[in-house]
Amino acid sequence: MQRSKNSSNLQPVAEAGPGGPGVSVGGTKSKFQILPYLLVLPTLFFVALFTIWPTISSFVGSFFLQKLNIAKYREPSFAGLANYASLFQDSTFYHVLGNTAFYVIGSVPVSIALGFLFALLINRRMRGIGLARLALFHPTVLPMVSVATIWLFMFTPDYGLFNSALSFLGYRGPENWTGNPDLALIAIIIVAVWKNAGYYMIFYLAGMQSLPREVYEAARLDGSGPINTTVRITLPLLRRTTLFVTTIAFIGAFQTVDHVFVLTVGGPSNASNILLFYLWQIRFENLNVGKASALTIVLIIVLLVFTVSNFLISERRSGNE
C-alpha cells in the first residue's frame, strides 16, 4: 500500500524520494535520518498550533456548557451531549443547514462551469486578450468586503445597476434583492459566483496551457469539432484540475461569510443565514461557547466527509482507467 500508486493528486512531489521519512529505498535498510523530520517540523508546528489544537479544544469544549453572557454559566461545566442536543433541537440550525446546502449547490457548480467557460474563451492568442483576462480575473483580487459593498449598491432597488441591467434584458420581477426573503440568498450566491469564477478560471487556464498540442492536432485531423473536442478531450484531460477546483470551491463556500455580513446580515428572518455566519452569531453575538464548539465539530465533519469522499471517488476513477 505504501508505494502502490503514484497518484497523489495535489502534491505530486509528496511521494517520498530517497531517504524519505521511514521509507526504505531499494529494499536496503537505511539509517534513521533526522533532516527530513527537521524539515517538516515548522509545518508540523503550525498545523499543530492552528489546526489540531483548536480542533481538539473545540471538540472538548463541545461537551461543556459555557455561556459568557449568563453569569452562572460563565465557567465551563461538563454537560455531556447537551450542546449537540440543543443544536439538533434548534429549528434555526436546520433552516441554516438548508440555506447552506442551497448556497453551496447554487454557487459551486455555477462558478466552476463559468470558470471553465472563461478559460476556454481566453485560451487563445489574439490582440487584447490580456485585457479580457484581466477583466475576468479582477474580482478575485478584490477583497470580499469591498466586493460586497459594491454589490450592495448595485442591488439597490429602483435605480441600482443590477436592476437596471436586468430590466434592460426584460426582467420585470421583484427588485428588492437583499430585503426580499426569496431573493436574499440568491443575491449572496450571485456575488460569490461573480467573485470566484475568475479564480477557478486561472486553474483551468493553467491546465489547458499544459495540455499536449499533439492530441488536439490528432483530433483536428480526425475531424472533431470544437464542442466534441472540449467535451471528449479537454474536460477529461483536466479531470485533476476539476478535482482540485471542486475541493477548494466547496471548502471556500463554507469559509466565506464576508458578503453575508455586508449584504444581508443573514436576514431577512434568517433567509440568507449560512453555517459559518450562524456559528459566528452563536459564538460572538450570543456568546454561547459550548454550542459554537458543537457547531464547529459539525462543520468539520461536513468538510471531512466531502473532502475524503471526493478524493476516494477520484482515486477509484483513476484506478479504473
Add this chain to the structure above:
Amino acid sequence: MRRSVLLSVLLALLVAGTGLFANGTTETPASSGPVTIQVFYPVAVDAPIAQILNGYVTQFEQANPGIVVKPVFSGGYTDVKTAIQTTIQGGGKPPALAVMLATDLYDLINAGYIEPLDPYLAKMKDSSSYLSDFYSSFMDNSRYNNKIWSVPFQRSAVVLYYNKDLFAQNGLSAPNSWASLATDAQKLTVRNGSDVSRWGILWSTVGLPYWLFQPLAIGAGKNVVGPSDTEVYFNTPECISAINYYNSLSHTYNATPPGAQDTWGVSPGDFASGRAAMIVHSTGSLAGILKQAKFNVGVMAVPGKQPGTYASVPGGGNLYILKDAPQAQKDAAFKFIQFLTEPDRVADFSIKTGYIAARKSAYSTKAMTDYIAKVPQAAETRNALQYAGKELSVQDLAKVRDIFQNYLQQAFNGKLSADVAMQKAQTEADAALKEFK
C-alpha cells in the same frame, strides 16, 4: 491512497480550524514610569473619528504628563467587542478603556468584563451634578443594580428627516401624527407610470430593524422594553398596531416600497438627492445630509399615533472601564473619561461628528451656541431626545433581538400576520429570558 486521505483530512482541518479560533493577546508594558493605557475605539460613522480622537489624546497627554494614551481603532462596535473577548479568553490583559454599545451592558456585566464606575465617581468633587448633566435617556443604559457602569459618549437617536422645501411647495406642514405622516408621504410620492421617481418616505427594515422600528412602538403608546432587564413587550396591541401602520405605508398609501427594506445605506443619499421626501434614520447622518442637500432640511422626532405625540430612541456607544486591567491604568482611564466628557470637548465632538452632545451643559458652550445659530438642525436632534424611550436592551440581548427582528421581518414581508408574528416572538423571547428571572 491512504496518504491522499490523510492530506485531505489535514487540508479540511486546516481550513475549518484557522479563522475560527483567533486568540489575541495584548501585552501591557510593566508599570514603571508613565502609565500607558489602551483605548479600543469603534469607528461607526462617516466622520474622521481617528483624527478627532488623536487630537484629544494629544491635549490630554499635555495636561497629564504621567499618562500615555494609545487609541486602537479596530473596525465597528462588534469588532471591538470581539477583540476584547478574544483577548480575555486567551488569557491576555484587556485595554483599560473601551467604547462599546450602550445596549451591551448586561452581556458585559455577565461576562465579567466591566466594572462599576461608582468607586471612581465617589472620588470626584461633585459626581451627582456630573451624572445629572447627562441626558437621562442616555443614562438609562448605564444603570444596573443601583450602580453606574458606563458614561455616555458617542450617542445618537432615531429622527425623521423631511424635505422642508417640498413640504412648502405642496402646502404641507410638518407631520404631527401617524395619519398626517402617511398622507404627506402619499402626496409627496411621485410616479411616472410604473416607475417611482420619488418615494414619500424610506424606512429601512433590514440590518438592525429593531432600532428604526422602536419609535413606532413608542409612538403607539408602549415601548417593546421597560425598566426590567428580563421583560419585553412584543405582543402588545401597540406593537402590533405599529407593524400594521408600517405595512400600511406601502399597502394603503403606496408611499414606500413594500416589504422589508434594505435602505439603511442608501436612504441618506436618496433623501439628499430628492429621491425620497422623508427618511427615518440616525442623527449620525445629519452632517452628511447637510453637506449634500440643496434644500432646507427638517429634522424632528418621529410622529406618534395620536396627534401631537412624538417618539424617538437613542443609540450609540458609551465609555466602559475593563475590570481586568491593572488598577493604575483604570485610574488613568477614568481621568481620560472625565477629560473626554468635559462640556467643551463634548460640544466639540458633537460639532465635528454629528453625534448628539451627551451632556446638557455642552449646549450652553459658546462653540455650540454659535454652531446651532448656523445649523439649527443640530438643536433639533437634541430636542428629539425628550420623546425618546429606552433602546431595546435586556439579558441575552443578541438572542432576544434576533427573535424580535426575525418575526418583525416576517410580518413586514407578509409571511405572517403582525398578530401571529408577535405572539411567536413573545413566546420565544420569554423562554430565552426565563433563565434570568
